[in-house]
Amino acid sequence: MKPTAVPPVPDYAAPAPRPPDRLLTPEQIAFFRKNGYLAVDSVMPAAEIPEVRRIYDRLFNEDRGRTEGDFYDLTGAKQKGKKEAVAQILQPGKYAPELLATQLVANLKAMMRQLLGPEARMVGDHAINKPPHNSAATPWHQDEAYWDPAKEYRGLSVWVPLQPATKLNGCMHFVPGSQAFEVIPHRPIGDNPLTPGLEVVPGAYDFSSAVACELPPGGATFHYERTLHFTPANRSDDFRRAYIAVGTLFERPRATPRRFPWRERQAAAQAAKPAA
Numbered sequence: 001m002k003p004t005a006v007p008p009v010p011d012y013a014a015p016a017p018r019p020p021d022r023l024l025t026p027e028q029i030a031f032f033r034k035n036g037y038l039a040v041d042s043v044m045p046a047a048e049i050p051e052v053r054r055i056y057d058r059l060f061n062e063d064r065g066r067t068e069g070d071f072y073d074l075t076g077a078k079q080k081g082k083k084e085a086v087a088q089i090l091q092p093g094k095y096a097p098e099l100l101a102t103q104l105v106a107n108l109k110a111m112m113r114q115l116l117g118p119e120a121r122m123v124g125d126h127a128i129n130k131p132p133h134n135s136a137a138t139p140w141h142q143d144e145a146y147w148d149p150a151k152e153y154r155g156l157s158v159w160v161p162l163q164p165a166t167k168l169n170g171c172m173h174f175v176p177g178s179q180a181f182e183v184i185p186h187r188p189i190g191d192n193p194l195t196p197g198l199e200v201v202p203g204a205y206d207f208s209s210a211v212a213c214e215l216p217p218g219g220a221t222f223h224y225e226r227t228l229h230f231t232p233a234n235r236s237d238d239f240r241r242a243y244i245a246v247g248t249l250f251e252r253p254r255a256t257p258r259r260f261p262w263r264e265r266q267a268a269a270q271a272a273k274p275a276a
């Protein structure tokens with residue numbers, strides 16, 4: 001059989017091929033900077049939602065990225081034949097470059113610049129698809145806990161649901177103001193170091209001040225790299241699809257070193273795993 005070539009990583013930072021057709025208001029920008037998150041009802045034309053959703057469903061139906069290690073279950077250790085509880089594709093733009101030519105992405109790039117500054121650029125994307133009637137939440141975490149502890153960052157994620165996002169199917173929840181925290185202690189989900197996902201160590205924080213952000217399809221939430229966030233399990237009859245774009249203003253070496261023991265545990269467990 002002819003081996004299929006691994007698609008190249010696209011230039012996420014390239015200028016969008018079209019101008020934005022909507023922007024954030026000064027009030028929305030001020031809200032984001034104060035609270036560390038923002039919910040917006042529409043970041044793309046309504047007519048584009050079915051088109052993006054078709055691309056998204058095709059990628060998941062075709063298991064795109066599995067052989068490259070870009071398709072996996074965020075919340076569980078890999079088990080042959082077991083369906084993903086929280087299926088994630090890293091860099092869907094690599095497998096469907098047409099995603100990056102959409103009005104959606106042109107708008108998100110412009111909004112990233114509004115929120116972080118004119119030097120901000122898009123650096124990647126991912127897609128998280130929760131199947132219907134599945135009990136897996138995406139536990140509380142800060143995105144920076146996944147990243148390189150030797151670096152410091154200023155960045156954000158934009159989370160775009162392609163159907164309504166509700167408390168029933170797993171909308172985003174945030175702790176307002178938590179963007180100002182340090183990275184708090186995390187561990188691999190379920191304390192299983194073979195799980196790729198992370199969670200805040202149980203008891204390390206009281207999440208009672210969290211807010212839920214329900215959205216229409218084609219809306220978005222924005223959050224900084226340290227904003228605490230979570231999504232509940234999908235208890236609805238439909239998939240809960242989210243396309244996520246990541247932007248940064250800077251990524252540079254930290255002046256003071258730090259360690260993320262949770263990442264060291266995951267790396268050690270992977271290294272000790274017998275070859276498949």
Ligand SMILES: O=C(O)CCC(=O)C(=O)O
Binds near residue numbers: 143157242244
């Ligand atoms: O979609 C989800 O379940 C979680 C999304 C998330 O954690 C993120 O976008 O940073």
